[in-house]
Amino acid sequence: ETGVTQTPRHLVMGMTNKKSLKCEQHLGHNAMYWYKQSAKKPLELMFVYSLEERVENNSVPSRFSPECPNSSHLFLHLHTLQPEDSALYLCASSQEGPDLAGGQFRNIQYFGAGTRLSVL
Amino acid sequence: DAKTTQPNSMESNEEEPVHLPCNHSTISGTDYIHWYRQLPSQGPEYVIHGLTSNVNNRMASLAIAEDRKSSTLILHRATLRDAAVYYCILRDDNAGNMLTFGGGTRLMVKP
Numbered sequence: 001e002t003g004v005t006q007t008p009r010h011l012v013m014g015m016t017n018k019k020s021l022k023c024e025q026h027l028g029h030n031a032m033y034w035y036k037q038s039a040k041k042p043l044e045l046m047f048v049y050s051l052e053e054r055v056e057n058n059s060v061p062s063r064f065s066p067e068c069p070n071s072s073h074l075f076l077h078l079h080t081l082q083p084e085d086s087a088l089y090l091c092a093s094s095q096e097g098p099d100l101a102g103g104q105f106r107n108i109q110y111f112g113a114g115t116r117l118s119v120l
Numbered sequence: 121d122a123k124t125t126q127p128n129s130m131e132s133n134e135e136e137p138v139h140l141p142c143n144h145s146t147i148s149g150t151d152y153i154h155w156y157r158q159l160p161s162q163g164p165e166y167v168i169h170g171l172t173s174n175v176n177n178r179m180a181s182l183a184i185a186e187d188r189k190s191s192t193l194i195l196h197r198a199t200l201r202d203a204a205v206y207y208c209i210l211r212d213d214n215a216g217n218m219l220t221f222g223g224g225t226r227l228m229v230k231p
Contacts, residue, residue, distance in 0.1 A: 004163075035221075043164070043221040056218065090163045107213055109156075111163030 003027040006091050006112035013081065014120055021076040021115045023091030031096045032074040033109065034066060037088040049074060050096055081119045088114045124208045129226040132198045140193040140225055142208030147188050151210040154219070155182065155193050159204045164221075167193065167206070203229045 003026045013019050025032065034046040048056035049068040063085075065077040074091055092109040125143040132138040144153065155167040168175055168182045170191075175182040181194040195202055207224040 042223055045218055045220070048218060092163070107152075107211070108154075108166045108169070109164075109219060111165065113161070114163050 004091060004093055004110050004112035006089075006115050008115060009113065010116045010118075012118045012120060013078070015081060015083070017081075018077070018079040020078065021089055021091075021117075023074040023076075023112055025072055025074075025091075025093035025110070027093055027095075027110060029093040029095045029110070030071055031094045032068060032071075033092040033094075034074065034076050035090040035092065035111075037090060037114070039087075043090065047076075078117075081117075083119050086117055086119045088116050090114045124210060124222055126206075126208055126222065126225045128223065129228065131228045131230065132195075134200060134229055134231050135197050138195040138198045138202070138227065138229075140195075140206050140208075140227065141190065142192070143190045144208070144210055145189045147210055148212065150212045152213060153182065153184060153188075153191050154209045154211050155180070156207045156209065156219075156221075157202075157204040158207070158224070159201075164207065169211075198227075198229045200229050200231060203227055 005024045007022045011019060031050045033048050035043045036046055037043045045058050046060045047066045052068050052071055063080050067075040090111050092111045094107060094109045152169050152171050154169040156164040157167050158164040168177055168180050170182045170184055174184060183192045183194060205224040205226050207221050209219050211219060
């Protein structure tokens with residue numbers, strides 16, 4: 001258990017569906033991330049939120065829409081996806097800036113187990 | 121981010137030490153060397169990081185070359201649970217909070 005929880009763990013959707021992936025972190029961190037991991041490709045950074053503001057959008061198609069309502073929650077809204085969007089979607093969090101109490105390192109990313117998405 | 125080069129795969133015997141190399145010849149003075157690993161069906165997890173000096177923690181040791189152009193992650197006694205993809209990543213703490221993952225090294229541990 002890393003303190004970062006992703007739901008659902010598995011998702012199958014058609015190309016016309018709308019679904020959302022959820023990520024919740026219980027670590028008191030101030031930054032959250034979405035990554036995509038396709039088969040036989042390195043992890044690709046999609047979005048970065050720092051202090052609930054989106055600070056990075058790595059040329060991701062508009063059919064992926066992130067939302068960060070507070071520092072503990074991050075969503076990825078999906079609509080009109082393509083089969084090539086099938087992948088493992090990973091969420092991570094980190095503490096950027098001043099150190100946290102309790103010996104946690106700053107700038108270390110803690111990942112969830114991911115959502116395995118299949119688009120039919 | 122400066123790039124790193126790692127072997128695609130390595131094999132080890134259980135309970136023997138493993139040395140995972142990483143080359144980063146274009147490292148800058150402010151780049152930290154981070155190692156993460158990804159076990160099957162899980163997200164990546166942090167292993168260790170360092171700047172210039174060798175580092176030890178409960179998971180592994182990190183040996184950094186004097187010129188910082190290469191580093192080695194050392195697992196002192198490999199177990200079957202250490203079978204994973206190991207990623208060596210350079211991160212400049214002054215240049216934002218992103219990690220750029222490469223292909224990593226797939227470590228296989230034989231019983």
